[in-house]
Amino acid sequence: xxxxxxxxxxxxxxxCTRFGERWDARPEDLVTEAFEEALGDAGLxxxxxxxxxxxxxxxxxNVGKSAYPLSQYLRLPNVPVTRVENLCATGTEALRGAxxxxxxxxxxxxxxxxxxxxxxxxxxxxxxxxKGTFEDLYQPNFTPPGAFAQLGAAYAAKHxxxxxxxxxxxxxxxxxxxxxGAQNEKAHLRRRLTMEQILNAPTVAYPLGVFDCCGVxxxxxxxxxxxxxxxRSLVGDGFVTVKAMQLAPSxxxxxxxxxxxxxxxxxxxxxAARAYAEAGVSDPHADISLTEVHDCFSITExxxxxxxxxxxxxxxxxxxxxxxxxxxxxxxxxxxxGLKCFGHPIxxxxxxxxxxxxxxxxxxxxxxxxxxxxxGLAQNLGGIPNRNVAAISIFGRND
Amino acid sequence: MSxxxxxxAGAFAPRxxxxxxxxxxxxxxxxxxxxxxxKGVRAFAAWDEDPITLGxxxxxxxxxxxxxxxxxQLCFASTTAPFLDRQNAGVIAAALDLPAETFVFETSGGQRxxxxxxxAAGASRxxxxxxxxxxxxxxxxxxxxxxxxxxxGAAVLLGPGDPIAEFLGANSVYADLVDHYxxxxxxxxxxxxxxxxxxxxxxRLAPSAAAPLLEEAxxxxxxxTHLIAPSANPSLAGATAKALGVxxxxxxxxxxxxxxxxxxxxxxxxxxxTLKTARPxxxxxxxxxxxxxxxxxxxxxxxxxxxxxRAPAPIADDPYRTEENYLRFLSAxxxxxxxWGMRAERDNRTAHTxxxxxxxxxxxxxxxxxxVCGTPQFPKSRRCVNPDCAALDTQDDYRFADxxxxxxxxxxxxxxxxxxPPLVYGNVSFEGGGNVFMEMCxxxxxxxxxxxxxxxxxxxxxxxxxxxxxxxxxxxxxxxxGAHG
Numbered sequence: 001x002x003x004x005x006x007x008x009x010x011x012x013x014x015x016c017t018r019f020g021e022r023w024d025a026r027p028e029d030l031v032t033e034a035f036e037e038a039l040g041d042a043g044l045x046x047x048x049x050x051x052x053x054x055x056x057x058x059x060x061x062n063v064g065k066s067a068y069p070l071s072q073y074l075r076l077p078n079v080p081v082t083r084v085e086n087l088c089a090t091g092t093e094a095l096r097g098a099x100x101x102x103x104x105x106x107x108x109x110x111x112x113x114x115x116x117x118x119x120x121x122x123x124x125x126x127x128x129x130x131k132g133t134f135e136d137l138y139q140p141n142f143t144p145p146g147a148f149a150q151l152g153a154a155y156a157a158k159h160x161x162x163x164x165x166x167x168x169x170x171x172x173x174x175x176x177x178x179x180x181g182a183q184n185e186k187a188h189l190r191r192r193l194t195m196e197q198i199l200n201a202p203t204v205a206y207p208l209g210v211f212d213c214c215g216v217x218x219x220x221x222x223x224x225x226x227x228x229x230x231x232r233s234l235v236g237d238g239f240v241t242v243k244a245m246q247l248a249p250s251x252x253x254x255x256x257x258x259x260x261x262x263x264x265x266x267x268x269x270x271x272a273a274r275a276y277a278e279a280g281v282s283d284p285h286a287d288i289s290l291t292e293v294h295d296c297f298s299i300t301e302x303x304x305x306x307x308x309x310x311x312x313x314x315x316x317x318x319x320x321x322x323x324x325x326x327x328x329x330x331x332x333x334x335x336x337x338g339l340k341c342f343g344h345p346i347x348x349x350x351x352x353x354x355x356x357x358x359x360x361x362x363x364x365x366x367x368x369x370x371x372x373x374x375x376g377l378a379q380n381l382g383g384i385p386n387r388n389v390a391a392i393s394i395f396g397r398n399d
Numbered sequence: 400m401s402x403x404x405x406x407x408a409g410a411f412a413p414r415x416x417x418x419x420x421x422x423x424x425x426x427x428x429x430x431x432x433x434x435x436x437x438k439g440v441r442a443f444a445a446w447d448e449d450p451i452t453l454g455x456x457x458x459x460x461x462x463x464x465x466x467x468x469x470x471x472q473l474c475f476a477s478t479t480a481p482f483l484d485r486q487n488a489g490v491i492a493a494a495l496d497l498p499a500e501t502f503v504f505e506t507s508g509g510q511r512x513x514x515x516x517x518x519a520a521g522a523s524r525x526x527x528x529x530x531x532x533x534x535x536x537x538x539x540x541x542x543x544x545x546x547x548x549x550x551x552g553a554a555v556l557l558g559p560g561d562p563i564a565e566f567l568g569a570n571s572v573y574a575d576l577v578d579h580y581x582x583x584x585x586x587x588x589x590x591x592x593x594x595x596x597x598x599x600x601x602x603r604l605a606p607s608a609a610a611p612l613l614e615e616a617x618x619x620x621x622x623x624t625h626l627i628a629p630s631a632n633p634s635l636a637g638a639t640a641k642a643l644g645v646x647x648x649x650x651x652x653x654x655x656x657x658x659x660x661x662x663x664x665x666x667x668x669x670x671x672x673t674l675k676t677a678r679p680x681x682x683x684x685x686x687x688x689x690x691x692x693x694x695x696x697x698x699x700x701x702x703x704x705x706x707x708x709r710a711p712a713p714i715a716d717d718p719y720r721t722e723e724n725y726l727r728f729l730s731a732x733x734x735x736x737x738x739w740g741m742r743a744e745r746d747n748r749t750a751h752t753x754x755x756x757x758x759x760x761x762x763x764x765x766x767x768x769x770x771v772c773g774t775p776q777f778p779k780s781r782r783c784v785n786p787d788c789a790a791l792d793t794q795d796d797y798r799f800a801d802x803x804x805x806x807x808x809x810x811x812x813x814x815x816x817x818x819x820p821p822l823v824y825g826n827v828s829f830e831g832g833g834n835v836f837m838e839m840c841x842x843x844x845x846x847x848x849x850x851x852x853x854x855x856x857x858x859x860x861x862x863x864x865x866x867x868x869x870x871x872x873x874x875x876x877x878x879x880x881g882a883h884g
Contacts, residue, residue, distance in 0.1 A: 142836075
């Protein structure tokens, strides 16, 4: 077993735009906004970036293919730039590229940038895309809410839950994120909601209502990573390090084999086990101080609490209703508002999660600041429950 | 096993039926006479059903009720088949996963297309023919035919063996008598006066075709137990019976109350439904009208009882859903162009290189079953999906189309584009193994549930509006309804 990346790479600067309906901004503006914040945060010059990874998901709009838009926007001095895409884990994949490069010694300072401009479709949804020439012939014409709604039906059936009871726990997930988003000036959705408003919202895809769904947002986020010695020279001890980065894509079992029950994300469980081992986390309840998980839909966050080992199987609804994952709970989840309210510009989301954990670990989260966080965990789920890419990153401090 | 005749038969009508009263309520402001015909329901194809899918379901029913019989040839009869130049029958054969050596052809051009196919099949006593017929007739809003027609499919397997109804012979006359016509320009039927057609057409053509047949077979009019005399307006059948000297009480059910007149498919449809309730030793005269008259004579045998045990219930007993909204009926037929929003703009171009390469998977719903661990899987893949196996190139063909399944998970998606919201889809677990994430059909909102039993149906998957093409795949339907319940 490889020794992994634990403490081999530091995050020395981060930036994140305001997420939302950024009618005012093109990808160039979003990327520049995030990058300038990160550069100032790190105290570095632009030409000190030795390599970059650029995460964008949709080819259908945004910046098109290839990595050169990032090189062009930032006028990088012809250093290597690679475009990465791995569904909703795209932002985290950009970070993984940069982290692996530094950990490998291929460069000392690297940039991970994620950007998505979703609000150019002309309608209030995601662009339609092909699933490939063969899969288009038989895959259902699902939408993201419809694909994730499957978890609700299967979870309720597996645990013998009344759908009304499950929906109350799901509604609490959204209620909590709206409470948190209201505290975050960079968040897309900043309005508080009542449980009644959430529960009485129109159905989008049974059992998901409008407020079970995350925002469709524009935004960019980035991280500058470096060797720990460089971090020490820049900020002294107490800098943020990468404890683990793990990725687990589906291999077709969920889609085609009956062993999967439809009520959990198999890949998250695989990635979590590896990430906890890499980070040296033996007891997630004790070591993980906060999580930023892929709450594209309320039901996703609910099952992820079990998949990450934070709730026992079947116990997530009760834990959620007990406030365990609220801002003042034992292990706050989406304290920045999450995908739900901070927003979900796909290529930027993994880096946005990292940004909040970075702020929390460096004590700069303002009114959201937690007392002495130890480890923060970010989890992305790209794709849909039956076939996806789960990315888990764990961050802490070097001291 | 020395006889020749009908070996099996099947019928299929869509799950949706519209109350004729709903049509009359919507249209009698323009055509007050519609009210007099506003009885019962008529079957209508959902947006994703067409003569091919209706024909497939009827054919599957026939094949299922005749285990061990292989069709040497398949003929598809329709005047409303979706493709003018792409063999529609070939899609049906592929959906049945028939061997490539099967002689596949189609007939069209008039309402006798199906009965003529049966007559042609009866000329060769060595070969088994699966005659499949279906129609989804285009109709104008407010026309009598809108009330009379019903979309449906029927299939008759005629061949050597131990028939459920012995083929006694056939005869045909033609007459270039234009009681109605339809061209690419008219789009819909132009119908002439019924009384003229009744007196000069039906009443003269039926005896011309049937009398020589009955004489040669040595069967008198009084010996005819069931007379199938289809016409769009069922009240005209009495004139045919009278002209033949057959008691009106021997007329087969017109299916008007619960289905309607199924165009080319109707003679076969009425025959199939008659066979489901007839008794051994009865004589059935099947007529098909359309610029002439086809007549076919059958006598049921003792084998009919076995067929009736295997065959599904009559379509009169189908658990159908009554549509009361005339606009939904029009939308399903493409008669009104609903604004489905920008999600409907997706480009559904088909990569025909892939579609042909994967034809057995997509049209035949053939996946793989691993020889090492026995796991069925769809699609068939190079490596086994079983995480404990993953063997390379060990999968034999394994057809999912006729297997029962249950819902593992589902949703009713009001956001996804479909011409009949909500789009219902989910994970489907197949008996014997295999899980497929797929679309479902014939579930009304609130009907689906985890664990519900499913049967597979071929449906239109996507429509490529830019290029005028559409493609098919299988949907999961409630198992209790229809021919495969």
